[in-house]
Amino acid sequence: MKIVIVSDAWHPQINGVVRVLEITRRELSALGHEVILITPDQFHQMPLPTYPDIKLALFPYRKLSRMLRELKPDALHVVTEGPLGWAARKYCRRTAHHFTSSWLSKFPEYASMRTGLPKAWFYKWLITFHNQATHTMVTTQTMLEMANRIGIKRAVRWRRGVELKKFRPVPSDLFESLPKPVMLYVGRIAPEKNLEAFLDLNVPGTKALVGDGPDLASLTKRYPDAVFTGAKTGDDLIKAYCGADVMVFPSKTDTFGLVNLEAMACGIPVAAYPVTGPKDIIGEAPVGAMDEDLAVAIKHAFSMKSADCIAHAKTFSWERATQDFLNNLVSFSAKQPQKAKDILTSSVHTDQT
CATH class of the missing domain: 3.40.50.2000 (Glycogen Phosphorylase B;)
Known part of the structure; x- marks a missing residue:
């Protein structure tokens, strides 16, 4: 299955969203899926006001639309509510395509803190964005309940894991000379x-x-x-x-x-x-x-x-989290949204005919 993921968060940023994308791409690829990321570094960029280390895609709609037409994905997932996310949403709305989204941060709190504007304004904006998606993926049961409470429709779980082969106890003297604890x-x-x-x-x-x-x-x-x-x-x-x-x-x-x-x-x-x-x-x-x-x-x-x-x-598995993601995907172009297993069956059938 060809999966296109659109994200306003990507390298050189170092944060949880970027790490989740890296791991999810790796896990999906290991299962035999083709994963294509559309990220800000593929567009003209501008620094985010008040946070210049974050670069945003500048007027990305035309180029992103062309990329999606050429890629013809089986499924499209939009990770963030930034310029690329809104451009992908706009394309799907105009062309009657389906997509899934993620609600991964309390953006209204961040935006209100930085601008002084009411959180309610940003939550209205957030709800408008995600209610165009066929499914909105959230990480926890608490976030699922919050999504339902504020009016985000069709919210589903996309759990998280931890890289146990990487993160493990090792000898460390990094802070040895510092006062304890x-x-x-x-x-x-x-x-x-x-x-x-x-x-x-x-x-x-x-x-x-x-x-x-x-x-x-x-x-x-x-x-x-x-x-x-x-x-x-x-x-x-x-x-x-x-x-x-x-x-x-x-x-x-x-x-x-x-x-x-x-x-x-x-x-x-x-x-x-x-x-x-x-x-x-x-x-x-x-x-x-x-x-x-x-x-x-x-x-x-x-x-x-x-x-x-x-x-x-060890109870948090990336294999299980990746299966959540796959199960939540829907067909990009079907008249009625299909689940991931149906997308995969359709794409295999198309390849064989």
């Missing part, structure tokens, strides 16, 4: 991550933050006692997890938090607020602690066992 944050250094709530805590030990973003320079100056390492990938990222005593996730706006699973796979417990994402990952398992007082959550998380964290991470 080491409390680690991994992710974008950006306003929506609520990092001040972590950095302002009066707790013993070292706060270490791994990642880049628009607030990196200002927070480095404001919090000289914290350690800001910049972004890390590959083995360096694994050693960062394994060199910590606890993973701290202060965000209240993330819809999942893949970094929490990665930390657990390395044997590191998680401390977080009791919000969407941590609630769905941690649940009742003895692998982390959630509290409205983040310092309390950190204190409780220290008592969790590495073996329990690793065992819990």
Whole structure:
């Protein structure tokens, strides 16, 4: 099956959406599917206002339309609600094609925080976007319930996994010389991550933050006692997890938090607020602690066992997540949307005739 995925998030960005795309493409390809990504680097670009590290496609509709006509996909999935996402939606609306979408971030909260405009405006915009899709994929049961509550129709689950062969306990001396315990944050250094709530805590030990973003320079100056390492990938990222005593996730706006699973796979417990994402990952398992007082959550998380964290991470499978994705796809061009197995049958039949 030829699957085209449209995303406004792609390299050089380092975030959960990009990692999910990379892994999903790899898993789908291993199953024999052809996966084609349409991303901003294929278009003229402009920096996102207030976040210049993110580049957006500039007036992409005409080129994207031509690409979709030439590619003739069996299924089209739109990951983001940016310029490319809206261009793909517009093309499908004009040509009566079907597509699926993903709701992967609480964009209205981010946009309201950055612009000062009401969240309700952005939620109306979000609902309008996704209700054109045949299915809107969300990561967790909490997000599924929220989608139904705010009026996003036809929401379905697309679960997440963790790369267990990659994220695992390894020897690490990365933070060996720092005062213990080491409390680690991994992710974008950006306003929506609520990092001040972590950095302002009066707790013993070292706060270490791994990642880049628009607030990196200002927070480095404001919090000289914290350690800001910049972004890390590959083995360096694994050693960062394994060199910590606890993973701290202060965000209240993330819809999942893949970094929490990665930390657990390395044997590191998680401390977080009791919000969407941590609630769905941690649940009742003895692998982390959630509290409205983040310092309390950190204190409780220290008592969790590495073996329990690793065992819990193993319950999140990318194979199962990829099957979710396939099951949710619909036929791009059929008069009535078909499920993935019907698309595959149709494409095989077409190849043989």
